[in-house]
Amino acid sequence: MRQAGDYVDKQVKIHAWVTNKRSSGKIAFLQLRDGHEYFQGVVLKNQVGEETFELVKHLGQETSVELTGVIQIDDRSSLGYELLVESIKVIGESHEYPITPKDHGTDFLMDHRHLWLRSSKQHAIMQIRNEIIRATYEFYNDRGFIKVDPPILTGSSPEGTTELFHTKYFDEDAFLSQSGQLYLEAAAMAFGKVFSFGPTFRAEKSKTRRHLIEFWMMEPEMANYNHEESLKVQEEYVAFIVRNVIDHCGSALSTLERDVATLEEYTKLPYPRVSYTDAIALLIENGFDDIEWGDDFGSPHETFIASKYDRPIFIVNYPKAIKPFYMKINPEDPRTVLCADMIAPEGYGEIIGGSERENDYEIMKENITKFGLDLDAYQWYLDISRYGSVPHSGFGMGLERVVAWLSGIEHIRETAPFPRLLNRLYP
Numbered sequence: 448m449r450q451a452g453d454y455v456d457k458q459v460k461i462h463a464w465v466t467n468k469r470s471s472g473k474i475a476f477l478q479l480r481d482g483h484e485y486f487q488g489v490v491l492k493n494q495v496g497e498e499t500f501e502l503v504k505h506l507g508q509e510t511s512v513e514l515t516g517v518i519q520i521d522d523r524s525s526l527g528y529e530l531l532v533e534s535i536k537v538i539g540e541s542h543e544y545p546i547t548p549k550d551h552g553t554d555f556l557m558d559h560r561h562l563w564l565r566s567s568k569q570h571a572i573m574q575i576r577n578e579i580i581r582a583t584y585e586f587y588n589d590r591g592f593i594k595v596d597p598p599i600l601t602g603s604s605p606e607g608t609t610e611l612f613h614t615k616y617f618d619e620d621a622f623l624s625q626s627g628q629l630y631l632e633a634a635a636m637a638f639g640k641v642f643s644f645g646p647t648f649r650a651e652k653s654k655t656r657r658h659l660i661e662f663w664m665m666e667p668e669m670a671n672y673n674h675e676e677s678l679k680v681q682e683e684y685v686a687f688i689v690r691n692v693i694d695h696c697g698s699a700l701s702t703l704e705r706d707v708a709t710l711e712e713y714t715k716l717p718y719p720r721v722s723y724t725d726a727i728a729l730l731i732e733n734g735f736d737d738i739e740w741g742d743d744f745g746s747p748h749e750t751f752i753a754s755k756y757d758r759p760i761f762i763v764n765y766p767k768a769i770k771p772f773y774m775k776i777n778p779e780d781p782r783t784v785l786c787a788d789m790i791a792p793e794g795y796g797e798i799i800g801g802s803e804r805e806n807d808y809e810i811m812k813e814n815i816t817k818f819g820l821d822l823d824a825y826q827w828y829l830d831i832s833r834y835g836s837v838p839h840s841g842f843g844m845g846l847e848r849v850v851a852w853l854s855g856i857e858h859i860r861e862t863a864p865f866p867r868l869l870n871r872l873y874p
Contacts (some may be wrong), residue, residue: 597627801842
């Protein structure tokens with residue numbers, strides 16, 4: 448039905464699934480979906496005959512059908528068209544479909560995720576997810592980035608091994624990747640600007656609405672980009688994907704009852720910036736007694752800080768003691784590093800983390816040792832700063848959290864197409 452406007456008053460054949468139905472006397476209404484759109488089929492008894500009309504009355508939810516009929520304009524529907532059914536053929540019967548129109552708990556729905564995907568809300572979320580992915584490739588391809596695919600099984604980690612899933616790669620230790628950053632830094636020295644988009648893993652038993660154990664991360668690395676230049680790319684990228692979701696996912700946003708005017712605010716640049724030090728002061732001034740300078744932010748802290756602004760914000764220059772070894776020291780305050788987290792509005796938390804990378808060989812070598820990491824395992828990474836290094840910056844954006852934010856949904860697990868094994872173990 449996506450091209451319904453090209454076939455008004457013409458006969459068409461459509462394959463669809465029955466999502467719901469109702470009948471009254473000599474007319475029946477079928478709620479249908481064809482994988483792209485949700486639409487209505489109107490069945491008139493005096494046109495299709497007694498046998499077909501009785502068939503329609505007994506169609507079960509999610510029965511697959513082949514329909515022949517005429518496309519008609521219907522200004523009352525969100526699609527703008529409906530199908531006047533002339534004939535119907537059952538392709539696959541469905542009886543006692545477990546997800547009925549009544550309310551179900553999230554755990555029940557996740558256990559039936561393979562079926563829950565058929566619902567209008569999940570369909571809308573996946574459309575938005577797909578648009579973010581499509582817009583991501585457009586954004587970076589148009590700006591001269593090369594896509595690089597770092598390994599999923601790695602021998603070292605950007606942020607230590609405490610949150611990594613350990614495995615054996617034949618006789619050697621290996622880990623599921625928590626980030627492709629280190630490999631992308633090496634690639635940036637070859638191609639200038641690179642990005643990756645793939646699965647990453649965090650071995651933390653989080654049971655919050657913001658966290659997943661397995662998720663997809665978009666990560667660019669840019670040679671000859673300083674911290675400020677990286678921030679500009681970050682905000683332009685986020686504004687770009689918000690703009691494209693607004694422009695291309697109107698039906699999905701309507702289904703999710705997402706306020707487009709709110710999203711429009713998120714396309715306005717530049718995004719506000721607040722230093723970590725000022726953010727701590729703001730929290731203390733407003734009665735937060737569970738945090739002091741040197742502590743990392745929790746969800747309530749991020750939510751409060753973000754509530755002071757109408758757009759995503761950058762919190763910049765965190766203490767070096769709570770950040771990974773590869774971040775460059777802030778020359779204006781050596782207690783801190785040149786980094787930033789982008790915090791989404793409406794309580795969705797951090798969606799991007801990035802920094803300027805340290806490119807001095809001796810400092811990097813010292814940092815690896817100070818952080819208690821195996822120097823031998825990072826010799827290949829040290830080659831980046833040993834052979835013709837340049838200032839460079841990069842960041843990572845978690846796809847699922849951005850999907851949740853732009854969709855306006857409560858639980859991040861709704862953004863993953865399937866309940867991946869790791870997310871089921873630690874939901």
